[in-house]
Amino acid sequence: MLAGPTASGKSAAALQLAESYGLDIISADSMQVYLGMDVGTAKPSPAGRQRVRHHLLDVVTPAEPFSVADYVRAAEAAISQVLAAGRSALIVGGTGFYLRALRHGLPTVPPADLEAQAPLWRAVREGRLDDLIAELARAAPADAARAQRNPRRVVRSLEVLRATGRPPSAYPNRPPRYTYDLLVLDPPAEALVERIAERASRMFEAGLVEEVRSLLAEYPEQPTALQAIGYKEVAAHVRGEISEAQALEAVTVATRQYAKRQRTWFRRETDSTTLPGFGHEMGEELAAWLEGVLRR
Numbered sequence: 054m055l056a057g058p059t060a061s062g063k064s065a066a067a068l069q070l071a072e073s074y075g076l077d078i079i080s081a082d083s084m085q086v087y088l089g090m091d092v093g094t095a096k097p098s099p100a101g102r103q104r105v106r107h108h109l110l111d112v113v114t115p116a117e118p119f120s121v122a123d124y125v126r127a128a129e130a131a132i133s134q135v136l137a138a139g140r141s142a143l144i145v146g147g148t149g150f151y152l153r154a155l156r157h158g159l160p161t162v163p164p165a166d167l168e169a170q171a172p173l174w175r176a177v178r179e180g181r182l183d184d185l186i187a188e189l190a191r192a193a194p195a196d197a198a199r200a201q202r203n204p205r206r207v208v209r210s211l212e213v214l215r216a217t218g219r220p221p222s223a224y225p226n227r228p229p230r231y232t233y234d235l236l237v238l239d240p241p242a243e244a245l246v247e248r249i250a251e252r253a254s255r256m257f258e259a260g261l262v263e264e265v266r267s268l269l270a271e272y273p274e275q276p277t278a279l280q281a282i283g284y285k286e287v288a289a290h291v292r293g294e295i296s297e298a299q300a301l302e303a304v305t306v307a308t309r310q311y312a313k314r315q316r317t318w319f320r321r322e323t324d325s326t327t328l329p330g331f332g333h334e335m336g337e338e339l340a341a342w343l344e345g346v347l348r349r
Contacts, residue, residue, distance in 0.1 A: 054144040055339075056081070056152055056319055057238030058312035060248040062332025064097060066238075067145040069336070070343055071105040077135045079108045079128055081146025081155070083205075084281045086112040086119050089268055092261045093283035095252070108135075108142075115268055115278035120165055120209065125154050129230045141347065144233065149318040150199070150206065156233050158226035162213050169216060173208040177280065185211055193220030201314045204280040234346045235325040236339070238332055239316065246309055248331070253305040256283065257297070266291050282307045 055070075057063050071078050080086070084094040088111045097107055108131040113119050128144070128151075135142040144155065176185055185207050190197035192214055199222070200206035214220050240248075265287040272278070279288055283304050290300035319325070326342060328335045 054152055054233050054235040056147060056235060058315040059147050059308060060245060060252050061238040061240050063145055063238060066332030066339055067143055068101050068105055070339060071143055074343060076141050076143045077106045077108060079131050079142050079144045080110055081144050081148050081151045083148040083151060085110050087115045087278050090278060092256050092259050092264045116272045121150055121154050122159055124151050125159050128155055132231060147315055156229060158229040160221050160224040160226055162221050162224045166212060169212050170208050173211055177204045196220040196222050235322060236342050237319045237325050237327045239327050239329050240331045245312060249308045249312060250305050253301060253308060257301055262287055282311055
């Protein structure tokens with residue numbers, strides 16, 4: 054597994070490693086699973102996907118739900134296929150909840166109930182996410198912290214809590230199917246902030262506004278996808294609520310805050326290796342780590 058905060062250079066480093074060592078890449082990004090959400094998620098380019106086989110990109114439309122349980126099932130199926138073909142897989146992404154679920158197993162929570170989730174999603178659309186987070190925090194502070202303000206996780210946690218009286222963290226985990234080595238990129242904070250600002254500007258130049266406008270037209274009801282960083286802020290611009298410059302600033306600030314939460318999350322991961330730099334700076338160290346893993 055190769056993880057790290059957004060804009061830390063995971064994807065480029067992973068592409069280089071995968072090409073050099075004949076690996077498949079399995080995405081661990083909660084928004085790259087959505088078809089049509091390309092620019093705002095920094096999805097691997099068509100050229101990169103031709104160079105290296107990628108899995109778990111474009112799995113569902115923005116109108117469809119996709120839970121962490123769905124992710125684990127799909128990721129483990131992809132890993133099984135890769136191994137059966139005599140190859141190795143490199144899991145790459147910044148969605149810590151996905152990576153932890155793969156490493157430690159899924160909680161044995163009840164299956165999702167979309168009918169029970171409906172009023173919660175209505176509250177999210179009405180701008181009452183903070184109220185939902187407060188409700189979750191009063192009953193289960195650890196679950197609220199783990200949700201990291203992600204609407205999908207907040208909704209799912211509250212659904213389980215309201216239905217059973219127990220938060221997801223109260224349920225034991227199923228054993229994971231595979232074992233993993235985790236390497237985390239942890240570049241200097243100031244340099245990461247600069248890269249985040251540059252990346253946000255490039256996304257707008259690459260057509261993020263047009264992408265969001267197209268998604269809104271095709272999927273007018275997409276509560277989960279529209280909460281993604283970049284899409285929520287640009288959707289407000291498309292609706293005429295803020296200017297493009299304000300949207301760019303909002304995306305930059307939200308991404309910076311998200312990267313800070315990611316860094317905190319990954320620093321709490323046990324049995325991991327950390328490299329204090331960006332992916333493009335750590336070529337030799339990344340190769341040495343991977344070679345050590347592949348020799349086992």
